Amino acid sequence: MRAPTRFPALLFDFDGTLIDSAPEIGFALNGLLAERGRPPVTEAQIRQFVGDGAAKLVERGFAAGGDPLPEEELPVAVRRYLALYAEVPAVPGSIYPGVPETLERLVAAGHRLGLCTNKPEGISRTLLRDLGLGPRFAAVVGGDTLPRRKPSPDPLLHALETLGHGADRAVMVGDNGNDVKAARAAGMPVIAVSYGYPRMPVVELGADRVIDLFAHLPEALESLVD
Numbered sequence: 748m749r750a751p752t753r754f755p756a757l758l759f760d761f762d763g764t765l766i767d768s769a770p771e772i773g774f775a776l777n778g779l780l781a782e783r784g785r786p787p788v789t790e791a792q793i794r795q796f797v798g799d800g801a802a803k804l805v806e807r808g809f810a811a812g813g814d815p816l817p818e819e820e821l822p823v824a825v826r827r828y829l830a831l832y833a834e835v836p837a838v839p840g841s842i843y844p845g846v847p848e849t850l851e852r853l854v855a856a857g858h859r860l861g862l863c864t865n866k867p868e869g870i871s872r873t874l875l876r877d878l879g880l881g882p883r884f885a886a887v888v889g890g891d892t893l894p895r896r897k898p899s900p901d902p903l904l905h906a907l908e909t910l911g912h913g914a915d916r917a918v919m920v921g922d923n924g925n926d927v928k929a930a931r932a933a934g935m936p937v938i939a940v941s942y943g944y945p946r947m948p949v950v951e952l953g954a955d956r957v958i959d960l961f962a963h964l965p966e967a968l969e970s971l972v973d
Contacts, residue, residue, distance in 0.1 A: 753972045754936075756912035757853060758903055760921035761864035761871060762797050763943025765880065765961075766841045769793045775832035776808045779824060786812040794944045798923045800865045800890040801825050801832075833870055837877035843942065845962035850883045852965060861886035861906035865925065868892045886910050898928035903935070918968060927952045938967050 762768045773793040780787055788796070788811050796807040802825050809816035809824075816824055854860065860883055864871050868889025875881035886909035890896040893905055907917055919930035922943025930937035931953075939945070939954035940961065949957055956967045 754916060754918045754968060755858055756861065756907055756910045756917035757858050757968075758861045758863045758906055758917060758919045760897075760919075760923075760926050760943075761862055761866055761874075763794075763922035763945075764920060764926075764940055765843060765846050765862075766874070766878070767843060768841055769797065769944070771835045771838060771841065772797060772804070772832065775828055775835055776804065778831045779805065779828045780808055780812070782827070783809075783816075783824070785809060785814065788812075795946055797944045798865060798925055798946070800896055801829055801867060804828070829867060829870070833873070837874055839878060842878055842880070843940075843961050845960055847880065849962050849964055850880065854883050856965075859886075859910045859912070860884050861888065861910050863888050863897065863902045863906050863919070863929070865890035865896045897925040898932065900929050900933035903929050903933040907933075918971065920964065922949075924952055927954055936971055938964065938971075 759765060769790050773790050777787040788808050792811055796804050802821060805825050805828050862884050866889055868887060868891055871889045872887055875884060886906040888902040888906045893901050895901045903919060907914060914933045914935040917935050919926055919935055919937040922940050923945045927937050936955045938956045938958060939949055939952050941949045941957055941959045945952060955971060958964060958967050
């Protein structure tokens with residue numbers, strides 16, 4: 748891969764892009780639901796709930812059982828969910844095929860990497876560390892880092908400031924509409940993976956490129972340059 752003269756900064760979503768976290772998220776959410784005497788949700792449902800932050804996840808989990816959580820109880824429930832999720836051990840097998848090797852290849856080529864996720868920053872940093880991915884990321888922005896999360900462009904622009912590059916020198920890589928909308932609002936191209944949690948056909952997200960394997964990312968980046 749040629750030196751990253753055009754896009755030296757690369758931003759990544761986490762859930763559904765780098766890791767398949769639905770089983771672990773589901774374990775924590777179902778633990779919360781069980782404590783409240785609510786029915787569990789399926790992994791297929793979890794994959795539709797992920798992507799908009801912990802509060803939306805918890806809200807959707809309760810609503811799925813036909814008994815929505817009263818709004819005033821949501822903050823307490825979210826805190827309990829996050830506590831349960833923080834206790835779930837990192838699962839190395841959750842990393843999608845080709846992710847560590849491809850990230851290493853990109854870093855070796857001179858790219859600076861940032862994580863932009865709607866998962867809380869603290870949990871994200873812990874997972875990156877425990878999964879052995881942390882050293883590759885020079886910036887980490889979570890859903891609670893700033894007042895606004897994706898699809899706002901703020902997390903992407905904040906990460907780019909840390910990386911020392913502007914949006915015209917960066918690409919976003921994600922799996923759902925929030926990633927595409929945030930990238931467009933920030934004024935940067937976006938590559939979507941086809942294997943994540945998009946909640947709609949990936950081809951309809953409006954990404955500049957769609958890849959089926961994470962290992963195809965370097966070639967997709969080169970095609971954007973060309």
